[in-house]
Structures are given as C-alpha cells and as structure tokens.
Amino acid sequence: MAGPFTSVYTFYRNGFKAMTVGRTLWKIIVIKLIIMFAVLKLFFFPNYLKTNFQTDEQRADHVLEQLSRPAVPNH
Amino acid sequence: MVDVDLSLVNWSRAQFAMTAMYHWIFVPLTLGLSFLCAMFESIYVRTGNEKWKAITRFWMTLFGINFAIGVATGIILEFEFGTNWSNYSWMVGDIFGAPLAVEGIFAFFLEATFFAVMFFGWDRVSKGFHLFSTWMVAIGSNLSALWILVANAWMQYPVGMAFNPETARFEMENFWAVLFSPVAISKFTHATSSGFVLASLFVVAISSWYLLKGRHVEMAKKSIIVASVFGLLGSVYVAFTGDEAAFENAQHQPMKLAAYEGLYKGENNAGLVALGMINSAKKPGDSQHPFLFEVKVPGLLSLLANRESGSFVPGIDDLVYGNKEQKIMGVAEKMKIGQKAVADLAAFKQARKEKNDVVAAEALTRFTANKEYLGYGYLSTPEEAVPPVSTAFYSFHIMVVLGTFFPVLFIAFLFFTLKGSIRQQRWLLPLGVLSFFLGHVAGQMGWAVAEVGRQPWAIQGLMPVKVATTNLAVGHVQATFFMFLGVFTLLLIAEIKIMTKQISIGPEGV
Ligand code: HEM
Numbered sequence A: 001m002a003g004p005f006t007s008v009y010t011f012y013r014n015g016f017k018a019m020t021v022g023r024t025l026w027k028i029i030v031i032k033l034i035i036m037f038a039v040l041k042l043f044f045f046p047n048y049l050k051t052n053f054q055t056d057e058q059r060a061d062h063v064l065e066q067l068s069r070p071a072v073p074n075h
Numbered sequence B: 001m002v003d004v005d006l007s008l009v010n011w012s013r014a015q016f017a018m019t020a021m022y023h024w025i026f027v028p029l030t031l032g033l034s035f036l037c038a039m040f041e042s043i044y045v046r047t048g049n050e051k052w053k054a055i056t057r058f059w060m061t062l063f064g065i066n067f068a069i070g071v072a073t074g075i076i077l078e079f080e081f082g083t084n085w086s087n088y089s090w091m092v093g094d095i096f097g098a099p100l101a102v103e104g105i106f107a108f109f110l111e112a113t114f115f116a117v118m119f120f121g122w123d124r125v126s127k128g129f130h131l132f133s134t135w136m137v138a139i140g141s142n143l144s145a146l147w148i149l150v151a152n153a154w155m156q157y158p159v160g161m162a163f164n165p166e167t168a169r170f171e172m173e174n175f176w177a178v179l180f181s182p183v184a185i186s187k188f189t190h191a192t193s194s195g196f197v198l199a200s201l202f203v204v205a206i207s208s209w210y211l212l213k214g215r216h217v218e219m220a221k222k223s224i225i226v227a228s229v230f231g232l233l234g235s236v237y238v239a240f241t242g243d244e245a246a247f248e249n250a251q252h253q254p255m256k257l258a259a260y261e262g263l264y265k266g267e268n269n270a271g272l273v274a275l276g277m278i279n280s281a282k283k284p285g286d287s288q289h290p291f292l293f294e295v296k297v298p299g300l301l302s303l304l305a306n307r308e309s310g311s312f313v314p315g316i317d318d319l320v321y322g323n324k325e326q327k328i329m330g331v332a333e334k335m336k337i338g339q340k341a342v343a344d345l346a347a348f349k350q351a352r353k354e355k356n357d358v359v360a361a362e363a364l365t366r367f368t369a370n371k372e373y374l375g376y377g378y379l380s381t382p383e384e385a386v387p388p389v390s391t392a393f394y395s396f397h398i399m400v401v402l403g404t405f406f407p408v409l410f411i412a413f414l415f416f417t418l419k420g421s422i423r424q425q426r427w428l429l430p431l432g433v434l435s436f437f438l439g440h441v442a443g444q445m446g447w448a449v450a451e452v453g454r455q456p457w458a459i460q461g462l463m464p465v466k467v468a469t470t471n472l473a474v475g476h477v478q479a480t481f482f483m484f485l486g487v488f489t490l491l492l493i494a495e496i497k498i499m500t501k502q503i504s505i506g507p508e509g510v
Helices: A004-017 A021-044 A048-052 A056-067 B006-047 B050-070 B075-084 B086-120 B127-143 B146-156 B175-179 B182-213 B217-252 B254-260 B300-306 B316-321 B331-353 B357-378 B389-419 B428-452 B474-505
Strands: B161-164 B169-172 B272-278 B291-297 B457-459
Touching: A004 B086, A021 B050, A021 B075, A021 B474, A048 A056, A048 B075, A048 B086, A056 B086, A056 B331, B006 B050, B006 B075, B006 B127, B006 B182, B006 B217, B006 B428, B006 B474, B050 B086, B050 B182, B050 B217, B050 B474, B075 B086, B086 B127, B086 B146, B086 B169, B086 B457, B146 B175, B146 B182, B146 B457, B182 B217, B182 B389, B182 B428, B217 B254, B217 B300, B217 B389, B254 B316, B254 B389, B272 B300, B272 B389, B316 B331, B331 B357, B389 B428
Parallel strands: none
Antiparallel strands: B161 B169, B272 B291
C-alpha cells in the first residue's frame, strides 16, 4: 500500500507522462516565463524606486517631491 | 511630476493599454469556459452518458490551451506598475501589494491541485471528486480576478483609504469599504459575467463551424444548448450589472458618463443616445452641436443615470465650467483648491526637512482641508479634465449594441437547436462563428469605456495619469512597447494555431 506522498507523486508523474497537447503547452509556458522574468523583468523592467533609491524614506521623499510640484502648461 | 513630456505619458498609456488589452483576450475566456466545462461535466455525472464526457473533455482541452497561453500575462502589468508607474505604485503598494500576492499564492495552489485533478484525474479519482475539482477551478479562476478588479474600482472611486503625506502612501482605513464599494461590486460582476458571455459565444462559434462542415453534429448541438442557456443568462446579468456600472458612473464619475453619452449641456429629463455620430470639431464650452446626427430615447438617460425620471444629468460643460443652479463646482475652482493642496504638501515637506514641527503641522492641517481636490492642482487647464469624448462614446455604444444583440443570438440558437432545424439555418451559423469576435469587441470596448472614460485620472480626482508616470526616456517606453507587442502577438499566434489544430481534430466519438 503506497503512502499518500507516493500516490500523489505517481498521480502527477503519470499525468505528466500521459500528456499530449499538454507537452507543447508546458514548453510554451516555460519559454514564456523565461522571456518574462529572465529577459524582460531583468533588463527592461527594473522596479524604478527600488533600483534608484536605497531606503523607503528616500523613496517616500522622491514621490513626495513629484507630488509637490505645481502644474505647468502642457508641452 | 507635472512638467513631464506628454509623449512619454501617452507612450506609457499606450503600453499599458496594449498589454491590458492582450491580457483581456485570454482572461474572459478562462473565466467563462471554466464554468461551461463544470456544467458539461455536471450533465455527464448526472446522466452517466459517455458522450457528455467526450464533450466535456473536448472543451476542457480548449480551456487548458487558453489557460496555458494566457497564464501569467497579467504579471507584465505588474512589471509596468513598478517601472512605468512608480509614483502610483508606491502610493498604493501597501494596500494592493499584499492581497494581490496572497491571491497569487492561493491561485497557484488551487491550480496545482484542482487543475491537476481536472486534467490528470479522469479515471484516477472518483467522478464526484473530479467534478468537484472542475467546479473549484471555475470558482477559483473567477475569484483570482477579484483583487485586481477591486484595485481598478478603487482607482475609479477611491474609498476606505487615507493619504499619509509622511510616507506618500495611501493607508487602509476600512478594508470592507474597499472590497464592497459599489463600484468594486459592479466591476467584478460585470467583468466576470462578460467572460461568461464571451465563452458561450466561443462554444457557439466552434459548434456552428462544425455544423457548417457537417462534423461532430451531435456534440455541436448539445454544446449549443448548454452554451446558449448559459450565454442568455450571462447576457441578462451583463446588462443588469452594466446598468449598475452606469449608475455608479453617474454618482462618482459624472464626467465619464457625460463623455460616453456625448452630453455637453446638462439637462433635466435627458435622453439616451441610441444612435449617433459625434461632431469631432466640437470643443467644451463652444456653441457647436455635439452630434452630426443622433437618435435619442427621450428621458431614458435621466432614468438610468439617477434612477429618477426627469432628473438632471450634468453635461461636460456643467462639470468643466460649473453650474450654480445645480450646485456643481467647476474645474477651475477645484483647480484652485487643488493648487493650495499641492503648495501645502510642498510646505509640509520643506518644514519637515527643516525639522520645523510647528510649520509642518500647520501645513498638514491646511493640506487635509484641501486634499479632496489634490489631483486638480496638477491640471494645466480646466478642459484637461475632459476625456476623449468620441472614443468613449463609440466604445460605449458599440458595447451596448452588442449587449442587446447577444441575447437575441442565443435565443435564436436555442430555438432552432431545440426545434431540430439548426443545420438548415445557413444564415445563422456563420453569424454564430462571427459572434465570438464580436464578443471580444464588446469586452475590449468595455475596457475602453472604463479606462479612456476616466482620463485624465489615474486615481479619480486625486492623481492624474501624468503624475503617476515615471520620468523615463520615451525611447525606453517605445522599445518595450514593441517588445511586448512582439511577445503577445507570438503568444496569440501560438494560441490560435494550437486551438485550430485541436478544433480540427475535434472530440472523440461524438
Ligand atoms: C448590455 C448593456 C451593457 C451596458 C449597459 C454596459 C455598461 C458598461 C459600463 C457603464 C461600463 C463602464 C464601467 C466603469 O466605468 O467602470 C462597462 C464596462 C465594461 N463592459 Fe459593459 N455594458 C454592457 C454590455 C457589455 C457586454 C455585452 C460586454 C462583453 C461581452 C461588456 C463588457 C465590459 C467590460 C469588459 C467592461 C470593463 C470592465 C468594467 O468596468 O466592468 N459589457 N460596461
């Protein structure tokens, strides 16, 4: 009699093994996540406030600075 | 950040809009198709008829494809918050960050367990547990749209939170007021039910295609019956929640309502435009007629907007220039109060820097008195408070026209399928195929109404989009715009290719 962990493991293993369309889909998911996290997030989408300021106080100060500038005509 | 380059603001807007629109191609289908799969499977479990099992498995495969391609596309919006909308995300991060993260973890575990049972568990778990898992996937997927829609609703109607100038952040005052704000309720119910309609149209479209080709006829007819009933109920619900959304607009975002109705001069007993063509030369405050032609249903707008016949509905001019008789404050006046709030915020910041507690406290008191109109302090002209009227108008009217067409379509499909003559309706079947695309049009137009209609605000009345934007190089935003366009287009092509392949294979044995 297999323990609960073993049966859950076999459930997933057999499931993955028997996949048909799922195989292609998993490949797409993995490629997509790599592009999103290893390329886009890393190189193009840094968190602006996290990368440019060290402390929360500095971040708050920066945002407050932005918020306390009066309106000027659009250009 | 008011002296920001407008083209930066517009490219940041375009980038966000494009990613949100692509994301919304996948999401509503997941929301609705998950419920349809649960319904197909419930019929299978009740009847024990293996044909229903084959039908369920077929739609479940298509659901799986859409889910796999669409999953995590929403995370890109979160990247954009941190990079392109850093001021905004700093201000609300404390409130929405945690619930969104909790929701993400909840969704992950739900997917890891119930999705696995749904796809791997046929013949391995009991019928009852499998069905339970399918329902859990449907309920869970819909619930995982909750917080992002609550966050969106809060931006349209910011309740239950207070701005703390010390930290430049909004802090939660009343969690329940945020969660159960009437705008949040109408947004969640309208957006999810629009997904029910779209998914029903998807099933009707593919089934119609099978009927046109003379393939899988029995499964197509069975699917049409279930999808038409669900779609019809969904359409009624969509209309009901859409009416609620418009009522909430009238109460909290009257400018949006005036824009999507093309109403410049407010009136008592205002009519609802059934059909019209906007005069694009019309500007707020001038004497030109807003429409090149229009057909109005007399009195209906007053009734829908205020739930009171004959009541006054303010127009763009009333809201921009004020209307004493109706006690409406104009934007110029609000701008003056807002400018004071901005100046007091600056004084508060300066006094704190100089460690002058007395001056800081005084500035804070003045700021608190005026903060309701803070956002108006950043506007350059009163007319800046007006959203793009024709985009809002056409988007709204296309959505509503389609919203009246879909229930008629579902009734027609249901009628002819039950009568047994659906295959003879050669006019109806192509319309069924086309309707899926119309469903997408309606949903995208819906978001255009909600988001274009609320311009210039990121947070209604408190923060215009131009202040929410990070001051990046325009070239950077343009580059990432096209990168996303590329990634999403590839994903969409993958979805269409894998789906069409699966559709051409069709279900087994029905
Ligand atoms: C039948 C009449 C309909 C009415 C009166 C209606 C009304 C509205 C209104 C007023 C909004 C703006 C909400 C806001 O500003 O926050 C909206 C948004 C939206 N609508 Fe509709 N709508 C209708 C039909 C439809 C249909 C048929 C679909 C799609 C199948 C749809 C999909 C959407 C979506 C996705 C949004 C954006 C999310 C939201 O704000 O709830 N609507 N609708």
